[in-house]
Amino acid sequence: MQEKKKLSLIAKIGIGFIIGLILGFVIGPLAPNSPFVAKVILPVLQLIGNIFLSLLKMLIVPLVFSSLVMGASSIGDPKVLGRIGVKTIAFYLGTTIVAIVIGLLLGNIIQPGVGMAIEGAKAVAKEPQTIFDVILNIFPANPLKALVEGIMLQVIVFALFLGVAATLIGERGKAFLEFNSSLAEVMFKITAIVMKTAPLGIFALIAVTAAKYGPAVLAPFAKVIFAIYLGCILQMLLVYSGLIAGIVHKSPMWFFSGVREAMLAAFVTRTSAGVLPISMDNVQNKLGVSENVSSFVLPLGATINMDGTAIYEGVCALFIAQAFGIDLSLGAQLGILMTATLASIGTAGVPGAGLIMLSMVLLSAGLPIEGMALVAGIDAVLDMARTCVNVTGDMCVSAVIAKTEGEKL
Structure with missing residues (x-):
């Protein structure tokens, strides 16, 4: 008897998103006249959603820290940090x-979140800072404080320094790197x-949102999908085509024709x-x-x-900021x-990496992490485009590096 195919995680998230929307649209109008809906169902859904958000927040610092230390240590290998490594x-x-x-x-031009008017955000955008303040604040004066308080830019910079330094001291840094490697594996499993869940x-999160705001939450999703797909197309047509034409001195059609199989596989x-x-x-x-270039550039x-x-x-x-009516400064x-x-x-390849990275970006910008639920349901559609661009970018850079190394393409 043939085993039934299991649903992928992204399919389950999509199903949960759709069922949550439907449930929210049904119970929303009932809440004002039904104490059971208002005082039992909605609070329980909110509790479930908040527990999930707390679990995500629990992951961010140790996951990012340990994986970045390992990622930086591999980049920090003196043998790798040669001419090709630096260029790549x-x-x-x-x-x-x-x-x-x-x-x-x-996000600023299309403004996909304008009109949603979701109120009650638990976070507010940070006070506007000058560019000099932003640059200064990425360097931690107290790295332990950055770790405890989850100041992500400072955590990232500290982890990068640790990873590179542990590699540079050679044998004495191996124990530290082995500990972080083990911690990273543990965090991947917890993730x-x-x-x-x-x-x-x-x-639960989208059901509460849909119950509060009704069908008005649907319209902006099409704008989000359009904005991201347009961005991916622009990245390929302007950036990758420009690099191929300007550095490799080949037609962009030559490049895209040569890598179309990998692009399609990544999309699917x-x-x-x-x-x-x-x-x-x-x-x-x-x-x-050459294999020498591609075997280094593509895995990296x-x-x-x-x-x-x-x-x-x-x-x-920007979509989430606009949806919650939060103005993001420059x-x-x-x-x-x-x-x-x-x-x-160091964060690629982690299950749920897109959600983890987005939650980290939201926290860093002072935006409500609850907004992640607004895009999670359409993540499969977005993931196809962004993975295709991720892989295409890797292949574009490999061709550029090969050309700068004097290879004939």
């Missing part, structure tokens, strides 16, 4: 910064356990690591990139390069850019 990291961080800027620009948590499977063999095959056999990209996710975070952060948006860029190192 520079291009990856550069394309990620551009992607976040595109996401923030589209997997917590993410199993995501369908229930998202169901929604996993960068899973399509790595296809990416390697495409860049080596279709683009002519699967770890630290997430341009599609960066676009998603920029758009979603300083706050710059903080989002820095947080998302630095957080891209």
